[in-house]
Amino acid sequence: MKAVYYRKRKKKKIRGLIFIICLFFLILAGIFFVLFRFKIKTIEISGNREIGTEEVRSVLNYKNIFSATEDKIRNDLFKKFPQILELEVIRDMAKRGIEIKIKEREEFGIICRAAKIKQENIEIDQTQNCFYIDKNGVIFKDAPQTSGSLVILIKDYSNRDYKLGEKIFEEKIMNFISETKDFLSSEVDLKIVDFNILSFPPDDLKVVIDEGWYIFFNLQKEAGDQLTALKAVLDEKIKDKRNELEYIDLTIENRVYYK
Numbered sequence: 001m002k003a004v005y006y007r008k009r010k011k012k013k014i015r016g017l018i019f020i021i022c023l024f025f026l027i028l029a030g031i032f033f034v035l036f037r038f039k040i041k042t043i044e045i046s047g048n049r050e051i052g053t054e055e056v057r058s059v060l061n062y063k064n065i066f067s068a069t070e071d072k073i074r075n076d077l078f079k080k081f082p083q084i085l086e087l088e089v090i091r092d093m094a095k096r097g098i099e100i101k102i103k104e105r106e107e108f109g110i111i112c113r114a115a116k117i118k119q120e121n122i123e124i125d126q127t128q129n130c131f132y133i134d135k136n137g138v139i140f141k142d143a144p145q146t147s148g149s150l151v152i153l154i155k156d157y158s159n160r161d162y163k164l165g166e167k168i169f170e171e172k173i174m175n176f177i178s179e180t181k182d183f184l185s186s187e188v189d190l191k192i193v194d195f196n197i198l199s200f201p202p203d204d205l206k207v208v209i210d211e212g213w214y215i216f217f218n219l220q221k222e223a224g225d226q227l228t229a230l231k232a233v234l235d236e237k238i239k240d241k242r243n244e245l246e247y248i249d250l251t252i253e254n255r256v257y258y259k
Contacts, residue, residue: 082165109152
């Protein structure tokens with residue numbers, strides 16, 4: 001009787017082991033079937049100008065359509081490409097396809113970290129770490145050091161560090177710079193060399209004019225009022241003596257100082 005009982009127990013153990021092994025291979029086969037059956041077939045990318053299509057594809061290296069969730073795609077692409085302003089992700093589960101629509105940031109100007117250094121008793125500007133900045137105040141791409149009136153150049157003397165994708169200025173400051181540039185060019189025929197941010201948080205804006213003088217603006221006040229006051233003092237007080245100017249200071253409300 002004992003021998004018969006032992007053989008029955010042994011058979012049960014063998015059947016149980018066989019069942020577990022079969023179940024394991026069945027689950028494994030199911031996983032491989034799902035991975036193969038729902039493997040991503042197509043990825044369509046549009047709207048990218050500066051960002052390479054293959055660069056985007058290399059980030060979308062997902063094993064199947066289930067792992068490629070919209071949130072994951074968005075997070076991965078925004079992290080990799082600070083140039084992206086807006087992103088639309090469309091997943092087609094039936095066709096196992098993904099469509100990516102990209103809207104890239106547009107260049108508003110170039111911002112460089114700057115410092116005053118003395119060289120042979122002469123104070124000169126030293127600029128480094130330049131980036132393209134968009135109208136929202138976000139830096140998104142390395143930029144060359146440049147000069148001239150065709151490009152908006154912002155020099156930041158506040159001695160702070162940047163990283164790509166960081167919003168370093170509020171839209172209010174960017175709008176102030178844009179409005180000032182347009183007004184000086186169209187209303188008073190002044191060419192700008194560069195805009196200077198002197199501190200952080202920014203309070204004043206220094207605008208260097210190619211005639212060799214500069215203007216101080218108060219960033220906490222409306223640009224329009226200060227620009228109107230600037231035009232009035234240029235037309236009524238300074239007139240044809242602009243070449244004798246050193247600066248015009250508009251930082252104090254209802255006051256204009258010049259030298």
